[in-house]
Amino acid sequence: MEAYFWAFVVGGLICVIGQLLLDVGKYTPAHTMSILVVSGAVLDGFGLYEPLIDFAGAGATVPITSFGNALVHGAMAEAQRSGLVGIITGIFEVTSAGISAAIIFGFMASLFFKSKG
Amino acid sequence: MLILLLVFAACIQKALWRKIMLEPQKNLFCVRGGNKEMLQGHQTWVFANKPTIIATGTVVGPFEAQGPLAEDFDLLHGDLWLGQPSFEKAEKKMLEEACEKAIDKAGLQKKDIQFFLSGDLMNQIISSSFTARTLAVPYLGLFGACSSSMEGLALGALLIESRAARYVLCGTASHNATVEKQFRYPTEYGSQKPPSAQWTVTGAGAAILCPEGEGPRITCATIGRVVDMGVSDPFNMGAAMAPAAVDTITAHFRDLNIAPDRYDLIATGDLGRVGHHIAADLLAKHGIEIPAEILTDCGLLIYRDDQPVFSGGSGCGCSAVVTYGHLVNRLRKGELKKILVVATGALLSPLSYQQNESIPCIAHAVSIEYIH
Numbered sequence: 001m002e003a004y005f006w007a008f009v010v011g012g013l014i015c016v017i018g019q020l021l022l023d024v025g026k027y028t029p030a031h032t033m034s035i036l037v038v039s040g041a042v043l044d045g046f047g048l049y050e051p052l053i054d055f056a057g058a059g060a061t062v063p064i065t066s067f068g069n070a071l072v073h074g075a076m077a078e079a080q081r082s083g084l085v086g087i088i089t090g091i092f093e094v095t096s097a098g099i100s101a102a103i104i105f106g107f108m109a110s111l112f113f114k115s116k117g
Numbered sequence: 118m119l120i121l122l123l124v125f126a127a128c129i130q131k132a133l134w135r136k137i138m139l140e141p142q143k144n145l146f147c148v149r150g151g152n153k154e155m156l157q158g159h160q161t162w163v164f165a166n167k168p169t170i171i172a173t174g175t176v177v178g179p180f181e182a183q184g185p186l187a188e189d190f191d192l193l194h195g196d197l198w199l200g201q202p203s204f205e206k207a208e209k210k211m212l213e214e215a216c217e218k219a220i221d222k223a224g225l226q227k228k229d230i231q232f233f234l235s236g237d238l239m240n241q242i243i244s245s246s247f248t249a250r251t252l253a254v255p256y257l258g259l260f261g262a263c264s265s266s267m268e269g270l271a272l273g274a275l276l277i278e279s280r281a282a283r284y285v286l287c288g289t290a291s292h293n294a295t296v297e298k299q300f301r302y303p304t305e306y307g308s309q310k311p312p313s314a315q316w317t318v319t320g321a322g323a324a325i326l327c328p329e330g331e332g333p334r335i336t337c338a339t340i341g342r343v344v345d346m347g348v349s350d351p352f353n354m355g356a357a358m359a360p361a362a363v364d365t366i367t368a369h370f371r372d373l374n375i376a377p378d379r380y381d382l383i384a385t386g387d388l389g390r391v392g393h394h395i396a397a398d399l400l401a402k403h404g405i406e407i408p409a410e411i412l413t414d415c416g417l418l419i420y421r422d423d424q425p426v427f428s429g430g431s432g433c434g435c436s437a438v439v440t441y442g443h444l445v446n447r448l449r450k451g452e453l454k455k456i457l458v459v460a461t462g463a464l465l466s467p468l469s470y471q472q473n474e475s476i477p478c479i480a481h482a483v484s485i486e487y488i489h
């Protein structure tokens with residue numbers, strides 16, 4: 001039960017930051033999303049995002065910050081295996097499932113459904 | 118003797134040159150309607166012959182059909198797509214239908230129309246140009262963003278008054294899904310909107326002007342200046358446009374030297390709740406007290422309070438369908454005698470906004486009366 005509680009609090013706090021960026025910072029939705037992704041990447045660079053995932057579980061993996069974390073993770077892992085060029089080739093390694101799924105399911109949805117406007 | 122003669126010749130030449138070159142130029146600036154000058158004050162045209170709106174056509178989408186003015190519109194669509202493969206094509210279809218409806222109601226045919234004046238919010242005003250392709254009528258494309266409705270009506274009245282045409286068709290259209298995509302985000306994206314944002318009206322309106330006939334008549338029009346108070350938030354267009362509306366309203370009363378009580382109703386185009394309150398405050402500050410029951414906004418009239426439209430309606434279609442549908446009907450019924458419609462437009466582009474430019478705005482006012 002405690003795991004649910006912390007997932008809710010941490011996930012909620014990340015969303016509060018996003019909402020503040022939109023409402024108070026007057027950033028556009030695209031800017032807000034980019035800021036959160038980059039923050040996740042930077043946090044992982046300092047080795048801080050993994051401990052957050054251990055602590056809050058889905059509260060840290062579901063928000064978009066986790067995408068930045070996964071980008072850095074993939075790049076670092078591949079860099080260890082195949083050297084500097086791995087930073088380039090590995091960047092989408094972990095996230096490729098999410099990106100490919102978005103493209104494929106987006107395409108399938110467009111075949112069968114129409115926008116409601 | 119020779120010198121005297123030369124001086125005399127030079128004088129005559131100068132006088133003649135003045136007569137030939139300068140006088141016609143002077144006349145260029147004051148177009149004459151009847152015996153009176155049409156230009157009054159700084160930026161207002163007074164139409165002595167009062168061009169008549171002999172017929173109007175209004176077409177709206179499903180959301181507007183659920184609003185309080187549904188009965189005033191000619192065609193109500195239950196399908197946002199209008200059976201078309203894209204929203205852009207649906208917008209063009211609406212404008213075509215509005216024009217056809219107006220032509221039909223006037224008992225005319227397409228070939229009777231001399232000029233079609235139209236504008237919309239799409240890139241390169243495609244809805245207007247493609248409708249002009251269908252109509253096959255001489256066409257002048259306009260862009261005044263959401264002020265296009267009254268820009269077209271004012272210019273149409275000018276064409277009729279100066280006897281440049283017998284029948285002029287003025288139209289404009291907007292579609293919720295196309296305009297939101299063009300200026301904000303595609304509606305499918307589901308982006309959050311603040312309460313100051315507005316809801317683009319899905320609708321098209323057209324009016325036919327003629328020198329005489331039965332119907333509401335256009336008495337004067339005030340052409341607005343571009344006003345930019347530095348607002349750069351496209352989710353708060355009402356606040357950006359309110360100063361432009363106030364500038365044009367102030368100019369209208371100043372040029373004609375009349376008071377607001379001359380009108381039964383003064384309707385701004387699409388300021389919404391936020392912009393409407395700002396405009397009322399600014400007018401009061403300028404010493405123009407307009408009673409709350411006289412000053413209204415088309416963006417507030419078109420939807421019910423419980424419809425989820427944030428601050429109110431916006432878009433070219435907003436002032437067009439409310440004026441050509443609702444307000445013209447009220448004039449015809451005799452509920453209103455004299456109204457002023459001040460269509461407001463935000464002259465931004467998605468690119469200018471991304472490059473952190475502020476939003477320049479404009480408003481054009483047209484005075485319409487119907488004496489039974």
